[in-house]
Amino acid sequence: MTDQQPAIRLAGLTKEFGAVTAVDHVDLEIAAGEFFSMLGPSGSGKTTVLRLIAGFEQPTSGTIELFGEDVTKRAPFDRDVNTVFQDYALFPHMNVLDNVAYGLRVRGIGRKERNERAMRALSSVRLEQLAGRKPSQLSGGQRQRVALARATVVQPKVLLLDEPLGALDLKLREQMQVELKQIQRDLGITFIFVTHDQEEALTLSDRIAVFNDGRIEQLGTPTDLYERPESRFVADFVGTSNLFDEERSRSILGRDGHHSVRPEKMTVTRDGLVGDGVRNVPGTVVEAIYLGSGVRLVVDLDDGTRVTVLEQNVRDRAHDDERGDRVVVSWHDDDVVPLGAAVLPGISG
Amino acid sequence: MTTHAPAPPGAPAPDRARDTVPRPRRTPARAASVFLSTHPRTRLALLLSAPLFWLGVVYIVALVLLLVTAFWTVDSFTGEISQEWTLDNIITVLTGSLYQTVTLRTVGVALLVTLIDVVLALPIAFFMAKVATPRMQRILVIAVLTPLWASYLVKAYAWRSVLSQDGILEWLVTPFGGQTIGYGLPATIITLSYLWLPYVILPIYAGLERVPDSLLEASADLGGRTWPTVRFVVFPLVLPAIIAGTIFSFSLSLGDYITVNIVGGASQMLGNLVYTNVGAANNLPLAAAIALIPIVIIFGYLFLVRRTGALDNL
Structure with missing residues (x-):
């Protein structure tokens, strides 16, 4: 560990929905520039942690720090993190360019400049020729890349990805995995990737947190988790085990x-x-x-x-x-x- | 082989006799179903003939008769309708200052009612669709629908009593030095706004329901505060639903004549002119010509609205 601030620090993070504890005292540090995955079965609390970091949910207790700054009480639009949604959440009434330029538009950047920047973001995901299309005219993989361009054009410090490849077929998923990894390396920002697909997590991540019942079951590199699972749950969930x-x-x-x-x-x-x-x-x-x-x-x-x-x-x-x-x-x-x-x-x- | 392979746990030998599923029996109803499922045109004809007959006879014919009547005239001596083609009624309606004034008044009332309803309905519908808990949501939908169960007349008379000289409104504002607005056009606008509010809330609520929460989250995530989110995301997406609601409040207000009779004092709207001409004046052709005014206005409105794509969402 260097003396550099971690990109994200979660301390005692807890979220209760009524009687259900979705996230249970999670402590976690994610380094700057890291490709970090949160892996777990559905209902394990990984998506809730992501939504807490994004600010869509307020924690019951605990704190969230972004580069040393406490952002727990801040609204989503006041946090330097952006999200790629599971269903992409593209604005259906805007074309691709306007979707990507949206974050710049609400920041009051003029049309000419925001369109230029949005075009650059679109070309980084090789979609500049589809700038005039509506989201409904795109394939799943193309929508995925628009969502990625829209989230990265505002230069977040941390990018949150909520099962972004879940809706794609196998071939496209593998192709997008490679692309995601390249984009993360190019941008040099922290990616926090939520998935229930253990193979995807192993392929992409620098480190993985395996979630179960709202807690982190094990935290480590892909090799750690696969070669040295510490519990029966991890041994069974990450790959197959006898x-x-x-x-x-x-x-x-x-x-x-x-x-x-x-x-x-x-x-x-x-x-x-x-x-x-x-x-x-x-x-x-x-x-x-x-x-x-x-x-x-x-x-x-x-x-x-x-x-x-x-x-x-x-x-x-x-x-x-x-x-x-x-x-x-x-x-x-x-x-x-x-x-x-x-x-x-x-x-x- | 079987001696080595252990039997799968909990799988007894299948009971073949019990597992047999009987074939469906051949009945006349089944034969008819088979015939229909292989003859789509017959199916369609049987399905649509009754409603189309109803629509044709009751709706279209009655409406066409009304339009045709507008081009006939009344013998002023005998009071009989003479079936001679004439444009007199149309010209009277278009040029008469009474009709022009009443038309402007009616359109003004309908526009104001629509505006008030949209302003009231938007926050209510937003709260119902996006803020309220599922339980609260059901309660609110029922609360919005309940007034529709009560008679229109009763509701209009209720407002008459609220606005009367010794009514609730007077009692409420007297301590502050105010007094009731009494009967007249403002009272008509208030009462009509109240009557048509559910018809405006419901389409806007349905439209907001169809806007996924993730779009609002995406806007906030990208830095959009409340106002930019409403302006750039929510409003464009529910605009068709808002327009659908305005079609209801606007067209219902244009045709109304009872409310204005009950709380409107001496004011007249187009509906009153139609009513008087059919009843007291016994001039059905002129009444038909007056009735054409709101029809033309509504068609004009629908034409404008069609260009926004709102009709696809009705």
């Missing part, structure tokens, strides 16, 4: 506590593998699902534990496994991740 509870950990892994093993760290063979720290457990294939790039095997170990194994579709894959085949599932002890004490009841493995 989870072993205390009883199974003891019988299968020979360890105390809860553990997880990633499917791609497991191998399926006929006779098992030899080596230091390699554990071989026999089982029966229940399902073999062809994925193109690989094969997902669901195997019931002989004690009844069901595990998922992801096999790469490489040239020397020895054999095709089928339902009912007797196999040996192998993994290395180093790939077994111990999960912290904070184990949530009721989350099924």
